[in-house]
Amino acid sequence: MSSPELASEDDAAVLAKLGYKQELRRNFTMVEIFGIAFSIMGLLPSIASTLVYSIPAGPVGMVWGWFIASGWIFIVGLAMADLGSAMPTSGGLYWWTHSFSSPKTRNPLCFLVGYSNTLGLVGGLCSIDYGFALMFLSVIVVARDGNWTPSNAAIYGTFLACVVCHGVLASVMSKIMAKLQTVSVVMNFVLITATIIALPIGAKDRRNDGHFVFAQTDNLTTWPTGWAFMLAWLSPIWTIGAFDSCVHMSEEAANATKAVPFGILMSIGSCWFFGFIIVIVLAATINPELSAVTGSKLGQPMAQIYFDAIGKHGTLGLMSLLFIVQFLMGLSILVAASRQSWAFSRDGALPFSRVFRPISKRFGYIPLRAIWGCVLLAAILGLLSLIAEAAAQALFSLAVAGNNLAWGIPILARLVWGQKKFKPGPFYTGDRFSVPIAWAAVTFLVFGIVLSMFPVEGPDPTPDVMNYTVVINCAVWFGALAYYFIDARKWFTGPKITIESDDLTEGQQAVIREEGLKVEGLEKEARSSGGERIETGSGDDKRIA
Secondary structure: OOOOOOOOHHHHHHHHHOOOOOOOOOOEOHHHHHHHHHHHHOHHHHHHHOHHHHHHHHHHHHHHHHHHHHHHHHHHHHHHHHHHHHOOOOOHHHHHHHHHOOOOOHHHHHHHHHHHHHHHHHHHHHHHHHHHHHHHHHHHHHHOOOOOOOOHHHHHHHHHHHHHHHHHHHHHOHHHHHHHHHHHHHHHHHHHHHHHHHHHHHOOOOOOOHHHHHHOOOOOOOOOHHHHHHHOOHHHHHHOOOOOHHHHOHHHEOOHHHHHHHHHHHHHHHHHHHHHHHHHHHHHHOOOOHHHHHOOOOOOHHHHHHHHHHHHHHHHHHHHHHHHHHHHHHHHHHHHHHHHHHHHHHOOOOOOHHHHOOOEOOOOOEOHHHHHHHHHHHHHHHHHHHOOHHHHHHHHHHHHHHHHHHHHHHHHHHHHHHOOOOOOOOOOOOOOOHHHHHHHHHHHHHHHHHHHOOOOOOOOOOOOOOOOHHHHHHHHHHHHHHHHHHOHHHOOOOOOOOOOHHHOOHHHHHHHHHHOOOOOOHHHHHHHOOOOOOEEOOHHHOEEO
């Protein structure tokens, strides 16, 4: 029977319907689930980290690129909220893929989605902590009046120290991790408020007019102006790219069927609205000579924007607050990435799954080994920063491409094979709108994958400015499929059922029988109570016991 201290009866029953017993403690409230997604998004630090994508298209790219792309992301969030409310589990994306896909495609697609999502989340950790390293070091550059340039080794050393610190904190702070999300949200809004007040006041004598902010188009790339505008979408796509963390935390959420969709849509909507305000303020106070901002000797466009408006001391203060918030972002995404990795190892799909699978009761019912597995992988991927800046920038794009694929396949699988299997949860966009929303989401996600593969500066890249995302992601995607067809197809059968009859209350057992899952002990009990026929398995694999 599930321990009452881990979850409520209703939450444990919902998870049991999906074939899993409750193993993680449900510490997160609905607001805290929103908090972990919003914390990972880290609105202002993320915008600061991705200004290199939006500034080259000018104020129009910064402002309207944000608004339009965020609207599309909200549509993706609606499609995912439908699924997250119906089937809230930590491995949701690959679980949904397996549930909805056809018998011939479900195992390889499930395998692909699991690996792509794991890579995307760890890539997100890398890009956040790499951004932290750049921000932290830019404070030193500002303090030295631009008379110091950090080496690639210094950047990687700072990155590695950050990742290891996150591993330690994620391991020992499990009891207050949920509350820490509230702290992170508050700090985000303090930083946002300070910025949107300080910049206009500091730049009061040289603020840009409305035409510049909302209608000025520039192109610092060698792409056509229209495509430069599209590349500016990478800023919101990367920034608002953590809403699936709500899904990965669903087995630690109280009232998950409502908390997960709320967290997804509230985090996206908040970033859409407040991000729009932030980019308007940035466009109104930025130096009109945009190349001077992107090529700043301070090492960060955001540092230059602060410096031009509020001077050295103001820049040191706000940039310090900026990298602190960025640090909290990295801690939150490590928590989410470890839950996805743990869920995938629970189903035996990751190498060394038996190593990463155990839950640490001593540290508060958390996947301790999965946390440090993610830390190790992030440390390895971060070595890209030692090669060249272009290779390091691939950390940003691989998170976009990896996650977009992982989000798009389960939504597509539901549309193509699983629409009749889909049973809505408490949140549902309705029979009339759900399918069109899902098709729109898939279309945008495919576009996002293609967009993330393009070199940012132009169509004739040198090795120094090449976008290596296409190399890294395709290696992972084709490598995962090759691994499946060469070896894993012999043993990987999709998500495993981990519940046993002894883990269930009588009410949960009744739910399991209605759902038709095969649970050892329940079948014998059912046969002995009158020979009633019970369907076992899931989807197209159901059979009669």
